[in-house]
Amino acid sequence: MNYIKNIYRPYIKDYKFIVSFFISLLMLVSALVVNFYAGTYATGKASNSVTDIVLSNIRVFNVDGIFVYGAIIFWIFIALLCALEPKRIPFIFKSTSLFVLIRSVFISLTHIGPFPSQIVINSNLLAKFTPGGDLFFSAHVGLPFLLALIFWENARIRFICVASAVIFGVVVLMGHLHYSIDVLAAFFITYTIYRIACAFFPKDKKIFTSGLESEN
Numbered sequence: 001m002n003y004i005k006n007i008y009r010p011y012i013k014d015y016k017f018i019v020s021f022f023i024s025l026l027m028l029v030s031a032l033v034v035n036f037y038a039g040t041y042a043t044g045k046a047s048n049s050v051t052d053i054v055l056s057n058i059r060v061f062n063v064d065g066i067f068v069y070g071a072i073i074f075w076i077f078i079a080l081l082c083a084l085e086p087k088r089i090p091f092i093f094k095s096t097s098l099f100v101l102i103r104s105v106f107i108s109l110t111h112i113g114p115f116p117s118q119i120v121i122n123s124n125l126l127a128k129f130t131p132g133g134d135l136f137f138s139a140h141v142g143l144p145f146l147l148a149l150i151f152w153e154n155a156r157i158r159f160i161c162v163a164s165a166v167i168f169g170v171v172v173l174m175g176h177l178h179y180s181i182d183v184l185a186a187f188f189i190t191y192t193i194y195r196i197a198c199a200f201f202p203k204d205k206k207i208f209t210s211g212l213e214s215e216n
Helices: 002-012 015-044 064-084 086-109 124-129 139-150 155-174 180-200 202-210
Strands: none
Touching: 002 015, 002 086, 015 086, 015 202, 064 086, 064 139, 064 155, 086 139, 086 180, 086 202, 139 155, 139 180, 155 180, 180 202
């Protein structure tokens, strides 16, 4: 208990950090709301499916469990990293919010229908966040890669995040849940989002890297 108090005490006493934390939390919640409505709109406007160089040449696999529970395990892991070092929270939340908002714009612009043979995801919780028509670009691939870029200086975390992005990329293709372009583009767009986040939130990035001392 004392260990936890020692971790959080400097952050609770730092007014700038508290403000940044609540702003980042508000940004994340707002981005998720926008994402829901963008996904609902894209799903309602979805047109016909198209052929795909990968999906058209492989059979569909039942990857329901990995798709749903793999993502849950990954985000539990990230939550633990944030809990152990609260200084990480504002930059991660704000970068993730930027990712979700930009992706919401992308999925609102293009309304290609899902691939005909895609598996059915049996998860009411997931359905609330991803209505099914939010294809371009893949969040299952992009978000782990975003975390890899954020934690790039930490080799172990970087490896876990990059491996997760690659695994999820394979999984969504095996389940015909995303087109190949959704997976491939996620890496390039996510890198750009990361660079934008660094430019937009330099103080949070500095705290993430150095700690509160850099602001005092």
